[in-house]
Amino acid sequence: MRHCSKTINAEDEWSPELEPQRFSxxxxxxxxxxxxxxxxxxxxxxxxxxxxxxxxxxxxxxxxxxxxxxxxxxxxxxxxxxxxxxxxxxxxxxxxxxxxxxxxxxxxxYMPNESLDKLLYSRDYCLNIMQRLNIMVDVASALEYLHHGYSVPVIHCDLKPSNVLLDNNMVGHLTDFGIAKLLTKEESIAHTRTFATIGFIAPGQFIV
Missing domain, CATH: 3.30.200.20 (Phosphorylase Kinase; domain 1)
Incomplete structure (x- = not known):
């Protein structure tokens, strides 16, 4: 990760974990x-x-x-x-x-079709049944990868329509990992409590 500064003469720094392109x-x-x-x-x-x-x-x-x-x-x-x-x-x-x-x-x-949340409640656009099904498959694929496809299980913790973004081909992309959790092997077995905000569930969780 590299630095950028609001002072024009400050030098930026970056680390190889991210793309080496420099932005101020x-x-x-x-x-x-x-x-x-x-x-x-x-x-x-x-x-x-x-x-x-x-x-x-x-x-x-x-x-x-x-x-x-x-x-x-x-x-x-x-x-x-x-x-x-x-x-x-x-x-x-x-x-x-x-x-x-x-x-x-x-x-x-950038995702041209913005979020699933906006499309679900849009007066100008209606998702058909196949689009909804495909988006559900996209989200399920993302979750399967997070839970089983990486060396450390990742729990998103904030799955909701506003965190599902849609590209130009209406393919769903899961976003916003700010409160996600990385689990060790022991935690993945022993953890049974809910990570997300207690008492909260986003409206429109079900898209069919």
Missing amino acids: YYELQRATQGFDEKNLLGSGGFGSVYKGTLADEMIVAVKVFNVQMEGTLQTFDRECEILRNLHHRNLTKIISGCFNLDFKALIVE
């Missing part, structure tokens, strides 16, 4: 037109996601973390650790990252 804070600012609200794709407790266009015309999603909120650093580190190590067609791909003491962001692939 100002590049992300230009890409999102100053983090303009018209480019806002969504927001949550730990930050906001913006649509951005890089200098090479590549369209990306820029996830900016709220560094003032307690727990953001742990969330940022956990998402970096998971996304840079996992590779599956139904998981969102990380492109790079940019961070210093007062700015932390991840640059991830």
